[in-house]
Amino acid sequence: MRISKAVNRLGTESAFQVLARAQALAASGRDIINLGIGQPDFRTPDNIVEAGIKALRDGHHGYTPANGLPALREAVVRDLANRNGVQISPERVVIQPGGKPTMFYAMLIFGQPGAEILTPDPGFPIYRSAIDYSGASPVPYPLTEANGFAFDADDVLGRITDKTSLIIINSPANPTGGVTPKAEIDKLVKGLEDFPEVALLSDEIYSRMLYGGRQHVSLLNYPSIADRLIMLDGWSKTYAMTGWRLGYAIWPEALVEIVTRLCINDHSCVNAATQMAGIEALEGPQDAVDQMMLAFDARRLRITELLNALNGVQSAEPGGAFYAFANISGTGLNAQQTQDLFLNEAGVAAIAGTSFGDWGEGFLRFSYANSIENIEEAMARIGHVLAARA
Helix, strand or coil: CCCCCHCCCCCCHHHHHHHHHHHHHHHHCCCCECCCCCCCCCCCCCHHHHHHHHHCCCCCCCCCCCCCCHHHHHHHHHHHHHHHCCCCCCHHHECCCCCCCHHHHHHHCCCCCCCCCEEEEEECCHHHHHEEEEEEHEEEEEEHHHHHCCCCHHHHHHHCCCCCCEEEEEEECCCCCCCCCHHHHHHHHHHHHCCCCEEEEEECEEEEEECCCCCCCCHCCCCHHHHHHHEEECCCCCCCCHHHCCCECCCCHHHHHHHHHHHHHHHHCCCHHHHHHHHHHHHHCHHHHHHHHHHHHHHHHHHEEEHHHCCCCCECCCCCCCCCEEEEEHHHHHHHHHHHHHHHHEEEEEEEHHHHCCHHHHHEEEEEECCCHHHHHHHHHHHHHHHHHC
C-alpha cells in the first residue's frame, strides 16, 4: 500500500497510551489509581444531561449548520461578554467536536513545508503532532519551572523569523498548570506589532480553572490582534463533558469561510443534541461548576503537599487547570523510568514530562482530577516505592 508520508508524521497523546496500560493492568487484577488522564472525575451536571435527553425526545436528530446552531453560537457570545467583557460577532464562532479540530484546522491553514510554528514546551502533544503533519517546522519555546511555567514574552518574540506563520499560546497550561501573568501577555501582544503577518492560536480550554484569586487573561481582550487571533475553548473540562465532544473557536473574520469548509469536509456538523446541551451548560445554573472548582482547589493543595513530602520530588503549586508538574530529578531516574516505576510497582498512573516535549525531562504530570482519598493513597504507594529504592 502507498501510504502518505504525512500520516507517519502524526504523533500521539501519551495519556491515552498510559491509560490503556493502566486498564490492562487493572483487568489482570491490579489495583490501579489513575492520575494520568486529564478528565474530570465528576459526572456531567444533571441539568445538562437532561437538556441533551430533551433535545433527542423533541426530535433534534438531523444535521445542523456546519459552523454550529445559531442559538449555541449566540450563547457563546453572551458567555464571553459576561466572563471577559468582549463583544464578538456570532459569525466568528465555529462549533466543533472538541478542541482538537481547531488545532488541526489552524495547522492546515498556517502550516506547510518551509513554515515555522512556535509551540510551548512542555505543551499539549497534539500541537506538535499537528504541526509535523502539516509539513511545517515546530519551533519549541520553553516553559520553565524557574519562571512558574509561564512563557517569557521576550524569548517567544526572539524566536520569530521570516518563516514564522503561527504562535501557539496556552494559559492556563497543560501539562504544567502554569498561568502566564497579564504583564507578560501585554508584552507579547505589544511586541507582535512588529510582526503583523504572524497569527496566534490561544488555547484557553482551562480558562475557568484558576486558583488563588488569579484572573483569566483572554487574548480576545486585545483588539490589535483580533484580525489574526484564533481562540479555542469548550465544554469538556469546565462542565465535565469530555465524552460529549463539544468545543468552539473564535476565528478571524477572514478565516471563517475557510474553516466552515473544513468542517463540511471533515465532520459535516456537531450532533444536534450535544449542541442543545451546550446551550444549557452556558446559560443554566453554574453551581456544579463552582462545586467542582472548590474540589479541584482542595485536591491541588493536597497533592502539592504530598508530592513535596516524597523523597527526591518537588512540586510547585499549580495556578490553573488540574495538573501538578512535579520535578522528579531528585529520584535519580529520568521521566520515562519514573513513569514506568510508579505504574508497575506502585500501581499509580502518571505521565512522563517528555511526553510533552524535551523540556519536560525531569518532570512527571499528575492529574488531580481524582478524589483526595485516591490522591492520598497514590502518594503513599509512591512513597513506599521511593523509600525502598533509597
